[in-house]
Amino acid sequence: MSETLDTVFAALADPTRREILRMLLEDDMAVTDVAEPFEMSLAAISKHLVILTRAGLISQEKRGRVKWCKLEPDALRDASVWMQGFGQFEPVNLDAFERFLASEMPKQD
Amino acid sequence: MSETLDTVFAALADPTRREILRMLLEDDMAVTDVAEPFEMSLAAISKHLVILTRAGLISQEKRGRVKWCKLEPDALRDASVWMQGFGQFEPVNLDAFERFLASEMPKQD
DNA sequence: CCCATATTTAACCATCTGGTTGACGAACAT
DNA sequence: ATGTTCGTCAACCAGATGGTTAAATATGGG
Secondary structure, three states: OOHHHHHHHHHHOOHHHHHHHHHHHHOOEEHHHHHOOOOOOHHHHHHHHHHHHHOOOEEEEEEOOEEEEEEOHHHHHHHHHHHHHHHOOOOOOHHHHHHHHHHHHHHOO | OOHHHHHHHHHHOOHHHHHHHHHHHHOOEEHHHHHOOOOOOHHHHHHHHHHHHHOOOEEEEEEOOEEEEEEOHHHHHHHHHHHHOOOOOOOOOHHHHHHHHHHHOOOOO
């Protein structure tokens, strides 16, 4: 059903990949620049970027020789929604959903 | 840094474990009852429960022969906070919410 | 064309994962 | 005491994961 959650959560389960996402939060980056602060090969980083891309968490666009990596935070939405379902512990009934909705609605911007 | 995020996200990256959490949202359950709806061995479910326990997402308490599993939704807080750092995706829209609802419904076909 | 830069691919390796079956221990019931 | 139910443990397996190095594939610049 939601293979997306599988791949998103799996992608987030690695500290290197979370750090990459954090870096991309500041700005788009070329693959080489993403790799620079890590003490691992460029090939390893390239693999991590593939995993992040397949999870939809980043997108990559090639301009010339350089492939730019861009954060795609929308991909976190489903996962975030799933997790927030557990924030309202207690019942799983519609009341909880309504409270959830009510608490989210005003923040529409 | 936070090994916790590793284990929490890794625990969430499996559909069986997410379904177990969903079941526990309704009520505490014995291990055997957790395993019942799944088409896999009790031993396999037992392993999944260990992973969820180590991630802090559930707790287990033995009363007599029966080991009860209890959801610990607080463990999701750190992960949730981390994700909200990417909060460019503004809150939850109804579309996403409907998907959440659907995921909470008992499986059909 | 030749060379350097940017990135991926290929082959390999060690370890982790998710599943199996079967044996085991612990707690109850009769 | 014997057996049954509950759950874990041990050994095993196939496949995924995270890393390596070395070769290959663009692309851009003298």
